[in-house]
Amino acid sequence: MQFQQLAYFLAVADTRHFTRAAEQTRVAQPSLSQQIRALERDVGATLFHRVRGNVTLTEAGETLLPIARRILAETEAAYRAIRELDELGRGRVRLGATPSLCTGLLPVMLAAFRRTYPGIELVLHESGSRDLQTELSEGGLDLAMIVDSRVRDDHHLESTPLFVEELVVISPKHEPAPVRGRLAIQDLKDRPLVMFRRGYDLREATVNACRAAGFDPAFAIEGGEMDAVLELVQAGLGLAVVPSTVVGDRFRMTQFTEPGLSRVVRLAFRRDVELTRAARALQEAIVRFLAGEGGLGHLPPGIRSLAGR
Structure with missing residues (x-):
């Protein structure tokens, strides 16, 4: 099983189309199909139902999908961590948050972080807590701010309370x-x-x-x-x-x-993947902001910080 084969597999799973997957991954369609067949031989199971004009995942494909996402996400995280060893003046953090947090408290917090780390690229994904946890578990996010009542039992994830x-x-x-x-x-x-x-x-x-x-x-x-x-x-x-x-x-x-x-709003992250330096910097900045440290701002009415407790 090769990383490139997993990338091709995810492209087909996402597009449900071999030709579009080949275009997305910038490879000839016959080569992509050949790599998918090689992957199926390696795992010993058919991954896609191939019916004319309709490509769907088999049960084996559904089982492999979240694992493949995690493997590729962890590989990318490793590359990013190595690239960031020299300095914290650059990097990239993928943060998930619920729509109410994106509308309310988060813009002020991210503005404070941006002033301190202008070289770090922030990628914000707005969605519900349940969807954010799925994406975080599959490696699509580095951190996620979620609502306590929607925290699910997932051995891949850990979370800390931020505020009420x-x-x-x-x-x-x-x-x-x-x-x-x-x-x-x-x-x-x-x-x-x-x-x-x-x-x-x-x-x-x-x-x-x-x-x-x-x-x-x-x-x-x-x-x-x-x-x-x-x-x-x-x-x-x-x-x-x-x-x-x-x-x-x-x-x-x-x-x-x-x-x-x-x-209660919590900050969730993967327990089995070490955060990059940029992601750790954002995690620490969020806690400092909510604790009122470092002159990073003050909390609006209706918020009781739990950060650092």
Whole structure:
């Protein structure tokens, strides 16, 4: 089994097409097909169902897919680590984060990091916690900021708590507050909510809290990502439950009565792959920022740091 064969295998698995895979890997299609057949002989199993106009993975192919991704990702990580031995003035870090973090706290944190390490290239992948953990496990990311309630049992991954983030209710600034003072979960009953798509961490937190209070929430509209939900609330379609860090000065914010709603954000990484120097630098910078060290900024309201504990 050769690294190049695995690269060809991943290209076919991703494109589901031998010709497009050959174009993507810049090799002649007959050569690519020959290498795939050689790989199948090495592993002793057929990796693709080849039906005219339709290429799909066999059970053996599905089994090899995440392993191949990890092998190639670890190989690339090794090359990057060696290239970065001379200095920390260059490098590349692939960071995953949920949409709410990308909208809220993360830009300030990355700006602080960028000022300290201008030569390090940052690649940001925005997705849900579950998808980020899969990509991290398969070697597609170096670090991922995920929500605690969505941390799954994966022996490849390790995570450390960063901060507790308060969840609040937002409404249009030009409209009256939904209640005077703080709002109880029961106050959301029969109030139309702008709701995130299925699989979204915030959707699950809101729906579960309402059901624990004895009712199912009413949706004015559902299916949006973070940016869409904020715009729909501003347009007056309904209320939404969001992290306090995304509110800014665009909305009227109403806090929940104690103990309220909150979530823990964690930083996840591969336990079986050593981080590159650039990735370690970002990891340490995130912890320092949240601990308020080094003049890197201050935390917005609604955040309680757990970093360094």
